[in-house]
Amino acid sequence: MPRSFFGGVHPKGYKALTRDAAIRPITPKQVCIAMSQHIGAPCVPLVGLGDTVTLGQKVGDGKGLCVPVHASVSGKVVAVEPRPHPGGTKILSVVIENDGMDTLCKDIAPRQNVDALSADELLAIIREAGIAGMGGAAFPTNVKLSSGLSKVDTVIVNAAECEPYISADDRLMREEPARIVGGLEIIKRILKPTRSAVGIEANKPEAVAAMQAQLPADTELLVLRTRYPQGAEKQLIQSVTGRCVPPGGLPAAVGCAVFNAATCAAVFDAVYEGMPLVRRVVTVSGDAIAKPANFLVPIGTPFSVLLEAAGGLSDKAYKLLCGGPMMGIAQHTTEAMTIKGCNALTCLTTAHKVAESTPHCIRCGRCITACPMHLMPLQIYKAQQSGNIEKLRYRNVVDCIDCGCCAYTCPAGIALAQSCRTAKRMLREADAKEKAAGGAGK
Numbered sequence: 204m205p206r207s208f209f210g211g212v213h214p215k216g217y218k219a220l221t222r223d224a225a226i227r228p229i230t231p232k233q234v235c236i237a238m239s240q241h242i243g244a245p246c247v248p249l250v251g252l253g254d255t256v257t258l259g260q261k262v263g264d265g266k267g268l269c270v271p272v273h274a275s276v277s278g279k280v281v282a283v284e285p286r287p288h289p290g291g292t293k294i295l296s297v298v299i300e301n302d303g304m305d306t307l308c309k310d311i312a313p314r315q316n317v318d319a320l321s322a323d324e325l326l327a328i329i330r331e332a333g334i335a336g337m338g339g340a341a342f343p344t345n346v347k348l349s350s351g352l353s354k355v356d357t358v359i360v361n362a363a364e365c366e367p368y369i370s371a372d373d374r375l376m377r378e379e380p381a382r383i384v385g386g387l388e389i390i391k392r393i394l395k396p397t398r399s400a401v402g403i404e405a406n407k408p409e410a411v412a413a414m415q416a417q418l419p420a421d422t423e424l425l426v427l428r429t430r431y432p433q434g435a436e437k438q439l440i441q442s443v444t445g446r447c448v449p450p451g452g453l454p455a456a457v458g459c460a461v462f463n464a465a466t467c468a469a470v471f472d473a474v475y476e477g478m479p480l481v482r483r484v485v486t487v488s489g490d491a492i493a494k495p496a497n498f499l500v501p502i503g504t505p506f507s508v509l510l511e512a513a514g515g516l517s518d519k520a521y522k523l524l525c526g527g528p529m530m531g532i533a534q535h536t537t538e539a540m541t542i543k544g545c546n547a548l549t550c551l552t553t554a555h556k557v558a559e560s561t562p563h564c565i566r567c568g569r570c571i572t573a574c575p576m577h578l579m580p581l582q583i584y585k586a587q588q589s590g591n592i593e594k595l596r597y598r599n600v601v602d603c604i605d606c607g608c609c610a611y612t613c614p615a616g617i618a619l620a621q622s623c624r625t626a627k628r629m630l631r632e633a634d635a636k637e638k639a640a641g642g643a644g645k
């Protein structure tokens with residue numbers, strides 16, 4: 204029986220714009236494969252200007268906390284240079300002119316001996332396929348799996364997809380549930396949990412039916428309350444198991460490991476088909492786009508190509524977000540590229556512009572009751588505004604999951620979530636300074 208979590212909000216879903224839009228492939232003329240698409244060290248390019256590359260060929264790799272990146276089309280490398288990244292900066296990228304042939308890399312072939320593979324062999328395959336969390340976090344999946352070995356008793360598939368507008372996982376579950384379930388079975392073989400569950404919000408009845416038809420008897424399907432941020436890792440764990448991840452802790456601290464539905468499908472592709480992560484489903488939606496849609500997108504496709512395929516932006520377009528309206532990152536250019544963690548482009552008109560009147564707190568307390576992490580967003584805002592690092596530490600701002608519930612609920616229109624992001628950056632910088640000063644003193 205699914206439980207609930209503290210706080211949260213219930214924003215209008217706008218899922219109807221795309222929930223019945225079947226996934227359509229998209230073919231860009233050019234892709235920009237960013238060397239940094241995951242949490243950890245960036246890749247180093249393995250190809251140079253003028254090289255010919257095949258679909259699925261490794262074009263970048265690195266050491267430490269790093270997974271490789273691959274060519275998502277076949278063609279010719281026309282540049283290796285910094286290109287606009289959804290994160291807001293320019294990132295070194297391998298730019299490939301698509302020859303339209305999709306010539307497959309010679310190393311890629313379906314595997315016959317999957318049942319005989321050991322956990323270590325499966326982990327190596329997942330690493331080589333470049334899989335990083337596709338729900339947005341982009342943490343290397345092989346590392347998450349390795350660190351959960353002998354600690355995890357519960358594996359959860361995150362299929363909540365709680366952000367408004369986005370239906371990429373919903374469509375994937377409805378159209379290809381077997382890939383998701385096949386990936387989950389591989390994950391279960393590695394982690395050997397005693398319990399496995401798939402959590403889906405109640406607003407996706409067709410996905411619930413499609414997944415239920417595929418799931419084995421030892422995996423539960425939990426229909427969760429439609430409430431944002433149901434799909435946040437810690438909140439999902441609480442809903443499924445009743446366990447609370449301690450402040451600053453990871454899911455493994457309470458015996459859990461959570462994998463996004465699309466990540467599970469990518470694990471299936473890697474293990475059974477030998478195919479690295481080169482494509483993903485992206486929802487393009489919002490009231491500023493002519494024909495909201497779901498696309499199967501080669502990684503590296505510029506956003507401008509997706510927007511054009513969805514009928515183009517309206518004259519009233521005000522904001523373009525990589526992701527949904529609650530946690531998405533505002534884009535300053537349509538030339539940024541699709542990366543592994545990008546599940547949506549949300550295009551909004553001026554109707555969504557928050558009135559920027561004088562933002563005076565009226566002490567209503569709504570931000571506190573909405574915060575699913577039990578934080579005090581107003582106090583964090585005050586400490587951030589005054590640059591009080593000690594107070595930011597005391598207020599546990601590092602536990603903020605950037606869900607945006609506080610800003611959504613604030614009647615005064617105070618940019619509380621933005622303030623929390625800035626506060627975390629201030630704290631990181633202060634810590635780095637302190638560490639450097641300590642090192643210099645030794």
Ligand code: SF4
Nearest residue numbers: 574603604606607609
């Ligand atoms: S303080 Fe952070 S975790 Fe709490 S509601 Fe605001 S954005 Fe979400």
Ligand code: SF4
Nearest residue numbers: 564565567568570613
């Ligand atoms: S929701 Fe806004 S107005 Fe209400 S207490 Fe929080 S910051 Fe103040």
